[in-house]
Amino acid sequence: MGEFKVHRVRFFNYVPSGIRCVAYNNQSNRLAVSRTDGTVEIYNLSANYFQEKFFPGHESRATEALCWAKGQRLFSAGLNGEIIEYDLQALNIKYAVDAFGGPIWSMAISPHGSQLLVGCEDGSLKLFQITLDKIQFERNFDRQKSRILSLSWHPSGTHVAAGSIDYISVFDVKSGSAVHKMLVDRQYMSVSKRKCIIWGVAFLSDGTVISVDSAGKVQFWDSATGTLVKNHLIANADVQSIAVSDQEDSFVVGTAEGTVFHFQLVSVTSNSSEKQWVRTKPFQHHTHDVRAVAHSPTALISGGTDTHLVIRPLMEKVEVKNYDAALRKITFPHRRLISCSKKRQLLLFQFAHHLELWRLGSTVATGKNGDTLPLSKDADHLLHLKTKGPENIICSCISPCGSWIAYSTTSRFFLYRLNYEHDNISLQRVSKMPAFLRSALQILFSEDSTKLFVASNQGSLHVIRLLEGSFKHLHTFQPQSGTVESMCLLAVSPDGNWLAASGTSAGVHVYNIKHLKLHCTVPSYNFPVTALAIAPNTNNLVIAHSDQQVFEYSIPDKQYTEWSRTIQKQGFHYLWLQRDTPITHISFHPKRPMHILLHDAYMFCIIDKSLPLPNDKTLLYNPLPPTNESDVIRRRTAHAFKISKIYKPLLFMDLLDERTLVAVERPLDDIIAQLPPPIKKKKFGT
């Protein structure tokens, strides 16, 4: 594996924002997650829960509701009063429609997928018709006294249940009038609370309405008579979310105490058809409010203020006990937030609304393997660059020489030139960006910092030559005719001749920079690409996919390399395939061409292509064999995958020079410390 000096960076003060909404789409097995900062992320549950797309947030656009409509269309509504449809191909916002009812608290798509209903601050319910490319306002329902916080359609589409403050209304969709008004008990643990907020409702096909409220109750109502059927007091705090399975035989609720409760429809006796709802298992995977839950056919999905997305498979629904049956906890984004200038030892951290530039510390001390070396010079916070406007940063990059910084929001592209004079830094914005450079999904500098590659959200790739303080647009690679898919990953070869770009689903395209044309396309693979890199000298393209497969493709030969074929033939070690975070970064050792360095959130691996591949019988995570062992044993036990799990959660790792690594960690405890305090619960024995 070789010995490295490692910069262990823990000053990346990144806190993901809390999850607000979760929407599961059964047809595509995709999950849309919206966060409190307005970011919307799309996870592909079939592709190992990979976060394949994301829409950057906006300060004023707090999403309160998220819905999938027929034909894989995603809508969101928020407190700015707008209904937004997202373009899942181009990764931008298709349009925004103001509902004119004040902040929107809830939204529901009709079971047939043709209508959209929003509940507004002023108590109005507005029905929209979903047309092919837009939504069209249809009519208002009877206006209620207070805001509509939750909505649910009856599966037949004839009725709608709406949760408000202190009561639930049942509407007839045809007439738009309230059929029933069901008052909810305000009592909370025999103390009268001021208001009882109905955080969520669910309308079942047998006419039962399930409500969850701020008094910790899960209540079952008969919508035909408007009466309370059953009451489950499950929490001392708010129950904030509810999701019902498609079969209507189980549902899940999330509470402000961080507990997720599973309810199941269980037959009363084995030989009678009578069934009852029974609270079965509680899951305590969260520390804070569970703001959103979803119920996929095989799993319970929950997310909340503590920023984790938890996917808990239902054991009884899982056919085979494979790795899909394990609990998943997704905390960090599956993309890179950090870029590094190797020459100047700089790290650029990307936050939602600012960038931070740090110079790494240095040491003169030396020590044995495993020693912690004292710093002779501390890390410097060189630059704090705030964005203008309310939009979140999509991507950012620092050039390898450290003299350029580029970042992009949804509407603007920024390029800065950095000048270093001894210890002082001056920042100079490159003005007069061309009109086509408005928004970028990915930015990359060439190794010699003379070229800038920008993947725009139109699917095109721009190549720009950088000069001292100015730039020149060289070329634009237009997307393949017929596709509008955006590129989200870029890789450039160190000699600057090749550029590889990949979208979310189609294959990887390789462009020749010298001749400014498409060189070849790597055959597309079922699973999305998570990381790309081109090796120096050999110009082999290494591609990591979300199912943990790694391919090596020779660009000059336009075919997979021999090593890649061998490993595909033999297959990866089963433990390698069972890792649950994708590889987010690949790099190479300049002096050891046989080595590939890659990492995910929980491990760092060097693949030594010269060594034999491990089979399922060998130990994958073998500790380093002690040096006193004879060479024979060392050689026998050694295999191509050298894995280190010292650094976790690992957000970024790269080689600064031949003997130095930089590892950016973000301990979970530091994130929790920055979250608001959770609801205090008495624990026995403390």
Add this chain to the structure above:
Amino acid sequence: MVEEESVLFFFCGGSELNFRRAVFFFFFNFFFFVSGDFVKVHSTATEECVHILQGHRNLVTVFFFYPNNHLQLYSFFFFCTIKLWDYIDGIIFHFFFLGHKLHAVFTLACFFFFVFVIINKEKPDVFQLVSVKLPKSSSQEIEAKELSFVLDYINQSPKCIAFGNEGEYVAAVRDFYLSVYFFKKKTTSRFALSSSKNKKHAKNNFTCVACHPKEDCIATGHKDGKIRLWRNFDDGKKYTYTCLHWHHDMVMDLAFSVTGTSLLSGGRESVLVEWRDATEKNKEFLPRLGATIEHISVSPAGDLFCTSHSDNKIIIIHRNLEASAVIQGLVKDSSISTGLMIDPRTKALVLNGKPGHLQFYSLQHDKQLYNLDIIQQEYINDYGLIQIELTKAAFGCYGNWLATVEKRQEKETELDLQMKLWMYNKKTQGFVLNTKINMPHEDHITAVCFCNAEKFENPTLVTASKDGHFKVWILTDDSDIYKKAVGWTCDFVGSYHKYQATNCCFSEDGSLLAVSFEEIVTIWDSETWELKCTFCQRAGNIRHLCFGRLTCSKYLLGATENGILCCWNLLSCALEWSAKLNIRVMEPDPHSENIAAISQSSVGSDLFVFKPREPRPLYIQKNISREEVQWGVFVLRDVPESFTSEAYQWLNRSQFYFLTKSQSLLTFSTKSPEEKLTPTSKQLLAEESLPTTPFYFILGKHREQQDEKINEALESERVQLPLTENIPAISELLHTPAHVLPSASFLCSKFVNSLLLSKETKSEEIPEDVDMEEEKESDDSDEENDFTEKTQDTNDTDLGEDIIHQLSKSEEKELRKFRKVDYSWLTVL
């Protein structure tokens, strides 16, 4: 009475009440529980014991009602037999013999002729649940051979088996497995929890199981205090469970209410928890029940719960979680270090009770009177805590003073001793703390005794300790300007060559004090505290020491550890006699010269009763107990017995009680416990057992009218008419359940006859008595026929109240015959 007596042993009060779940009987307000060899019947309303079912010579495993007839009862014995009997009359219908030891038995209404039995196979820890077909037969003794296997890998405790949903399935738990057998499908599903090996601190072991009466829901209790509610278990894969967690320690027992709306659980916290709607948030508590809840049972009507506790207590609890009655047996939770004492005032047996308490236990009524809190500190029930122990107690001055010694020893060198002296307060009728002495001695106190002689106007107390001293404490005036008071102070400290003082006792007149120092007995003058003489036999340390009484007061007895019993003559200061006897308990009878000694040998304990003046024992009873006997005490009888045989004369005035190592209290008696029941509770039974049926109303009215008539008749004709209750034929008719009575036409003439006045009553009276006694003898000899007990009892009362008998002897016999008739027709029903 008659000269031929046989002395029997009886468990008395000490029998365990908490061995098995109590069973409620819904028709009358009774409930039943196993108490040692008996099944006791208590009234739920008055908590009074109304009936004792006897006839078991060994451990009753469990008992159940005959599913379709609640007047019949199954009782089961550990040793292979099942009895079906009519419990009201005590008639045994059938014996069933099985080839296996029965650990637990279950019956179900829907499996009419089956009982389910836990038996163990060859290996000691392998148990099986089998169903046994009870064959139809008219004979009394039947061998049941048809066993069919239901479940294996189960626990022997009946708490680990439950039948659900009217016999659809049976659930059994053991270790980490829950097994469910479905009778209809004949399939078994097994669910496993992860064992503690996999998870840290997870104690998932199952401890008990209960089934919902209406729904397919199984509740299981676990070692870590969790309760799991299992549902959907008919599908091996889709099963689901939910957790209820309040208990911090093992769940001891679970029970569903009759409708299944609430679940009751209990454990070491001594709190009964009611989970309503099986939800975690909706729970109610009944705290401070005193001791670990061992069993919970629910009355079939649903209005009462019953918990049995580890301190030998049964609590009846109302549906609204209010304890309504407590049936407290002898507390058996702690080790008995005070020994057995008799409170001179209440004549109650006094010994260690609840932790830190002295219990006062009435032997006459077989129930606890009260607990006296000695240590007066909150008892924290947790493993590994070193508690303050109550080690010694003594009554003095006719119950006016009580001395107690408590100790706490955390380490070898850190001994904490405290002696308390309690004065009896006549106003409050209780003991009040008078003097508290910290560290009365430097080391463990080995003996405490009061001088009980009448001539001593000043109360005197002597304590002996391992520190080599004995101390004499006297009551002195402790008045000050604020109040008049008395207090105890040390008067004299004696020692003998730094030997450890092991025993002390006063002579009967209080003039001499004997203190044993290891092997040496020293005699002190109690006036001057002068050492008078010493005895030394070099036969090991003195274990017991006592003076003779009455005519034998010149003798001093000492039992040594090496198994020598010595008797010294105090006048000659010489050894009178000695015997080789390994004595464990030596107890003088305070009201006679007799001394009871219990020796321990490898086979068991033997009792010797002797007078000090002669080395030959009066009475020897071999093998009174298999285990070691720890303590014994003589109790003065209320009513003296009149045994004429010389061997039993020592029992005439006093009764000897002894306590074995397993804390069962035994005594010598000729009476069965049934006879000892007070007449009031008997009457209670007679009244309460009459259900308010139309028949009762008619008969009741009839009786009232008759009473009026009688009164009129008395006034006018001055002829004595007997009351209906006193005519045996009628009372039998009323007390015998309808289903065992012959046809009404048959009884009618007898019934009418019995209401007629007979004219030759006076002439028949004497021979009748003789007849009855003869019959009684024959009853006694026939041990299995217990059903005559009742008639015998009525006879006794008849005799006592001197009532004229209306039935001729022959008629009575005939009536009795009906009851002995073959009841095989019952099984056809």
